[in-house]
Amino acid sequence: MDIQGKFGITVLGSGSRGNASVIHGPAGLLLLDAGFSARELESRMASRGIRASDIRAVIVTHEHSDHMKGCRIFSNKYGIKTYMTSPTCSGGLRANLLPERKTLFSTGSAFELCGMKIEAFTVPHDVDTVGFVFRVGDVKLGVATDLGHLNMLARQKLRGCAALMLESNHDRTLLMNSARPIQLKRRIIGRHGHLSNDDALDSLSELLTECTGTLILAHLSGECNNPELLQKLALDRLANLERRDILLEIAKQEVPLATRWLL
Numbered sequence: 699m700d701i702q703g704k705f706g707i708t709v710l711g712s713g714s715r716g717n718a719s720v721i722h723g724p725a726g727l728l729l730l731d732a733g734f735s736a737r738e739l740e741s742r743m744a745s746r747g748i749r750a751s752d753i754r755a756v757i758v759t760h761e762h763s764d765h766m767k768g769c770r771i772f773s774n775k776y777g778i779k780t781y782m783t784s785p786t787c788s789g790g791l792r793a794n795l796l797p798e799r800k801t802l803f804s805t806g807s808a809f810e811l812c813g814m815k816i817e818a819f820t821v822p823h824d825v826d827t828v829g830f831v832f833r834v835g836d837v838k839l840g841v842a843t844d845l846g847h848l849n850m851l852a853r854q855k856l857r858g859c860a861a862l863m864l865e866s867n868h869d870r871t872l873l874m875n876s877a878r879p880i881q882l883k884r885r886i887i888g889r890h891g892h893l894s895n896d897d898a899l900d901s902l903s904e905l906l907t908e909c910t911g912t913l914i915l916a917h918l919s920g921e922c923n924n925p926e927l928l929q930k931l932a933l934d935r936l937a938n939l940e941r942r943d944i945l946l947e948i949a950k951q952e953v954p955l956a957t958r959w960l961l
Contacts, residue, residue, distance in 0.1 A: 713918055728814075767795070858905075912944065912947070
């Protein structure tokens with residue numbers, strides 16, 4: 699089967715006020731997280747030439763509203779299923795964010811959707827949260843955007859992806875100097891909080907391989923990070939690793955990125 703131009707990712711937006719991406723598979727499109735209103739999701743898709751009616755399913759990483767806000771209305775409107783873990787389902791039900799059609803999956807076992815093999819793995823966050831690896835043949839797309847540290851499992855799963863979308867949430871100095879309550883600061887920097895810029899960049903020497911062509915740094919804090927600073931730090935790190943060939947993207951909260959094709 700010819701799958702040229704049929705495997706890729708369009709980041710619709712990423713940050714503390716909403717997260718969503720379209721995963722393009724050989725047999726259809728998936729929405730990974732639905733952290734914007736249904737209308738906003740449709741608008742962002744349209745701005746990148748994607749028809750919302752072409753989405754075949756929604757997959758959510760965890761129950762926080764910045765990942766599930768539009769899930770119920772969007773999924774019900776298009777009559778599609780939402781896939782999640784059992785704890786995420788429980789949290790979504792409490793918040794009235796789940797649609798009529800829903801399917802549970804377990805971490806540690808792969809399933810197939812839209813011509814892709816999907817591997818869900820647990821990542822350390824303050825609620826049940828999963829990262830994903832999407833595979834078409836031997837080509838991998840890895841996504842992990844809410845995690846306090848990269849444990850051994852996450853490192854194993856995310857190594858050698860053709861495209862990697864990884865959290866780079868905050869600059870530690872900006873966070874500690876912010877007006878946020880000390881309890882929130884401790885949560886964010888904790889091992890079940892969010893990855894700092896330093897943590898994300900330090901992992902690249904292990905995660906990037908000769909297979910990697912695209913790096914997307916995501917889920918930036920609007921208050922405690924600086925996209926220009928992060929881009930400079932990341933480009934410097936890639937240069938030190940002699941990987942100037944890698945396309946670097948900084949995911950934005952307000953506007954979608956261009957689609958990045960892996961095949």
